[in-house]
Amino acid sequence: MPPPQDNARVVFLIILLFWVATSPDNGPGFVAAPSLTRARLARQRHAHGVLNTTDWGAFAPHLHLDDPPPPPPPDLENDENNNNITIPAGYLNLTGFRKEDGLAWDDLGRFKSRCEAWSRNAVGDPDAQAPVWQNVSGVVKGPWVRRNASVYRDHSSYNLTAMMPNIEWVGRGADWLRNATGSEGTMMLRIEDEEEAGTEPENLHSVGGLMPAEVIAREVSATVTIDDDEGTGASFDMRLHGVHWPRQGALLLTTTSEKFAGIFGLPQLTTRQDFYESSKSLLNRTLDEVLRRKEKRTFSDPINPWAASIDSPGEGWTPAPHCEYVVYIQIHPPDKDILRVEPTLNGPENVAKAIEDLEYELRSPRGAPQQRHPKLQMSAVVYSPDCAFFLETRGPPEFPPADGLHLIGWKQEFWLHSVRTWLLGFALVIFCQVQLLKMQIKETSTPSTLGRVSFYTASIMLLADGITFLGSSAWSLSASTTMLPSLVVTVASFLAMIVSVAFLVEIFKVQEPEWRRQERERQRASAANTPRPPETPVNTSTTTPPNANADAVSNTILSTTARRANPRPPSPPIIIPSDQDIDAEIEEVTGNNTTVAGLPAPSTAANPPATPPAGPTVSTIFGRFILIGIGILFLSLAAITWRPHIRTTYFNLLAFTYLSLWVPQICRNIYRNCRRAFSWRFVVGQSMLRLLPISYFYTAQDNFAFAEPDWTAFTVLAGWLWVQIWVLVGQNVLGPRFGLPKNWMPEAWEYHPILREDNVESGGLPIGLVSVGSGGASAGGKHTTKIHVIDCAICREVLEVPVVKAGEADPAAVGGVAGVFARRVYMVTPCRHIFHSECLEGWMRFRLQCPICREELPPL
Incomplete structure (x- = not known):
């Protein structure tokens, strides 16, 4: 069966919408x-x-x-x-x-x-x-x-x-x-x-x-x-x-x-x-x-x-x-201040001559200085x-x-100049966004780092660039004096869209197995909650053994004879899936379709073969993005004719949603227990660049769209974006789950645990720590921690680790904010090996394996 042509359907729908929107429905x-x-x-x-x-x-x-x-x-x-x-x-x-x-x-x-x-x-x-x-x-x-x-x-x-x-x-x-x-x-x-x-x-x-x-x-x-x-x-x-x-x-x-x-x-x-x-x-x-x-x-x-x-x-x-x-x-x-008329020559003829010169300069600029617009x-x-x-x-x-x-505005020459200037500035902003994204792609180039990035954060950026491309392309078709700046914006947004698509595809390839695994868990949970039909009891009254020993001997003989007469069928081959998730594949086969002996049951009409859950494909996802972008574009054009307060509310909500691009990344950090996915240069740069074009319409009194300045709404938008950045900073410093109840999210390995000497007998301390004396935090003039040292297996440098003494309560310096900074120096793996945080994080960017024993490590 051929695959569904999702792209063909999307293209057909776009052509249909364009035809309906452009053809008059009331012709004679x-x-x-x-x-x-x-x-x-x-x-x-x-x-x-x-x-x-x-x-x-x-x-x-x-x-x-x-x-x-x-x-x-x-x-x-x-x-x-x-x-x-x-x-x-x-x-x-x-x-x-x-x-x-x-x-x-x-x-x-x-x-x-x-x-x-x-x-x-x-x-x-x-x-x-x-x-x-x-x-x-x-x-x-x-x-x-x-x-x-x-x-x-x-x-x-x-x-x-x-x-x-x-x-x-x-x-x-x-x-x-x-x-x-x-x-x-x-x-x-x-x-x-x-x-x-x-x-x-x-x-x-x-x-x-x-x-x-x-x-x-x-x-x-x-x-x-x-x-x-x-x-x-x-x-x-x-x-x-x-x-x-x-x-x-x-x-x-x-x-x-x-x-x-x-x-x-x-x-x-x-x-x-x-x-x-x-x-x-x-x-x-x-x-x-x-x-x-x-x-x-x-x-x-x-x-x-x-x-x-x-x-x-x-x-x-x-x-x-x-x-x-x-x-x-x-x-x-x-205003006579912009005409440059001498006070002694302030007659009607001189003023008219100054107006004529100024209008000619606006139509055919020669570089004459002007005090004001x-x-x-x-x-x-x-x-x-x-x-x-x-x-x-x-x-x-x-x-x-x-x-x-009364009515205040601009002459056409200066108004068009303002529009062209803003379009060129907007294109420059988009080019800067592309450069930041390219640098971030270089840093986020491994499966480990791509797994940290939120797919929805990257999707919001792609959706905004796609809407900009659609709008600038449509504007360029009918623009005359602003056609060249519009084409520059179109090219810049097209480059941003292409780079964002490539980045999103790589994220999808890495995170698709995780999505399928979550889908399987949801299916198993729903299957467990579904009531099963009653089983038919096995009738065992036809044979009644006289005693237990004779029954056991006869059963053994019969089973041996049956195995000789009917040899054991060959084991089915193990097929490794494309995502290398062998355990999930075996679990699905053995959990959904097994016999008493543990072998897969034959595929019959009553027992169909198990099929893996079908997840969304790349073409399906991008097709949805195109439809969403076209819908937002048409809705925004229709909103121009709405009531003023409804129109203002709509555009404020649209800007608020657009500037909430870091919220999915914050949720991703909490779910994966990941401290940081993007570089700070990318986070701060993208936040400022995406807020800059919006600030023009919210703060500029003489903007070319004649939008009323709204400093209150702009303060809310900028403050909301600022709060998101500080939450990302807090997750990087204090931990992604700092202050959240433990039962909100599934358990995740803590790479910065509190080490105690009480855990020596249970094997809780890392392997190879050597005590060198007291130090670190104290309570009531008494040291509560000891300093242990070990050589980092990656950089071969000495690593000093504070360990809480046996019988001591967790001191506030270790359990509080200061202790969080102290624990950020080291990282402990599930296999009880300890390394410098910078060393292990750099290692895990490329391999999720312990550098010493090669055991699989949970992702950051």
């Missing part, structure tokens, strides 16, 4: 995709036409709660020219901007006033052209507070079928997605502003007293992550697209979906006429280019370019209703016109600086 099918794409492009082309024909102030809604229910909107696909559509004054013929759609546009004026207020708080007069960052690509994070709108809306306030008759909505009867219901939470923005300032010319007339060269707008996109800490507790991402006005440092972004044509109505949501003119001119040109490109590739490119969901194909085919958002962002001026600060107002609420960043002037500073 091969035939329906082009038709749905063309229908969506037709709606977007119509919206683009509406954008071209509107003027400033065309969208001025005035809705009231007592208005009659709106009639169903017309079918835009059946009436492409929209000749029969009548739009009330103040509304637009765009999805979500029509009166019959019923969105809560009552607070649009409030939203615009709040935007102007945030701009004045950040830069003063908007027309003053305060110098701000011109390129706002970066990552920022900060707290927000929720404000209720003047009207109430929920999912039951809308008729999605009437708004978009040709769209199949998923879960339209349930609460909408991306709904922030809590009073406060956190927000992270990742802004992508790829164009440089001044590269987007606009042919505009002078509007509002500004020259055309000063009214410049360009496209921008952002990914917003909102954590609803006190509400649903969930975290959701969304994609927004909009316009950036670099001269004023203002951004306006919006979501776009099947029920909200946000990007096409964005100019009507601006706060000023100059913003409207510049954004309309920009979007008319850029949206038209995108639509023409999409219309040429309806079959090969079905993705909606302005989708609000990260999973854009799924939203385009079977959209789920969610809250729409309009976000206004105001960039704060940079540039910070990126923003304030934001988020308005949901369909779910009817506001989210405002928390900070001055409404909140003190201690409660928040």
